[in-house]
Amino acid sequence: MQSRRATPRIWDTDWLVLRNLASALRQQATAHVRPHAVMVDLGCGEMPYAEMMRSIRIDYRGADIGSDAPLTIDADGQVAMADGTADAVLSVQVLEHVRNLDAYCGEITRLLNDQGVLLLSTHGTWLYHPHPEDHRRWTRTGLIVDLADRGLTVEEVQAIVGPLATTTLIRLTGFAFFLRSIPGLGPFLASAITVVMNLRALLEDAITPKQIREDNACVFLVRARKAA
Numbered sequence: 001m002q003s004r005r006a007t008p009r010i011w012d013t014d015w016l017v018l019r020n021l022a023s024a025l026r027q028q029a030t031a032h033v034r035p036h037a038v039m040v041d042l043g044c045g046e047m048p049y050a051e052m053m054r055s056i057r058i059d060y061r062g063a064d065i066g067s068d069a070p071l072t073i074d075a076d077g078q079v080a081m082a083d084g085t086a087d088a089v090l091s092v093q094v095l096e097h098v099r100n101l102d103a104y105c106g107e108i109t110r111l112l113n114d115q116g117v118l119l120l121s122t123h124g125t126w127l128y129h130p131h132p133e134d135h136r137r138w139t140r141t142g143l144i145v146d147l148a149d150r151g152l153t154v155e156e157v158q159a160i161v162g163p164l165a166t167t168t169l170i171r172l173t174g175f176a177f178f179l180r181s182i183p184g185l186g187p188f189l190a191s192a193i194t195v196v197m198n199l200r201a202l203l204e205d206a207i208t209p210k211q212i213r214e215d216n217a218c219v220f221l222v223r224a225r226k227a228a
Helices: 015-032 050-055 101-111 140-148 163-180 186-207 210-215
Strands: 038-042 059-065 071-073 086-092 112-123 152-160 219-226
Touching: 015 050, 015 086, 015 112, 015 152, 015 163, 015 186, 015 219, 038 050, 038 101, 050 059, 086 101, 101 112, 101 152, 140 152, 140 219, 152 210, 163 186
Parallel strands: 038 059, 038 086, 059 071, 086 112
Antiparallel strands: 112 219, 152 219
């Protein structure tokens, strides 16, 4: 699934979340990261957003722990780059897995130059999913405050998928997990029900009032900068 995060398919159980998140990331990066800027993806995994960022002429560089990423995050949580050499830091669905928020956010502020921008997404509501650990879920206010307490000023928060659709997607995840365990027709049935419930969730999200979605999102995407 990670390799399809930027281009999910409608028969993927988290299609709606990943589709909307990828669209919002592209919009934010296009609007707020200049061409040829150095962007460090902190906790990049398989670097699913590398092609997206490079397509808009960003100098994308993935960083992760114990991986084949171009940049390695060491045991102290640091990347082998000088202070202030990043024009942008990308952090997509990583923060909920971070045990030490002070160390992680400290590395973000160390890497960013004074005009640099952080694009960070994390869960407001979702199922427990250790990778290898899973520690937190945020409210909009809590996320803003937690970042501010660690030297990052939030400029914008985007809500990705509201609560009505999220409940459908959570049920879908359970149904699909069960169906895929059935030999023979199980995977086909799982794909079919996934398409139907994804379309239902799309409609549900469209009719969810904006204020409800903004305060009760499945995922929050923030744009932030180093505090003055």
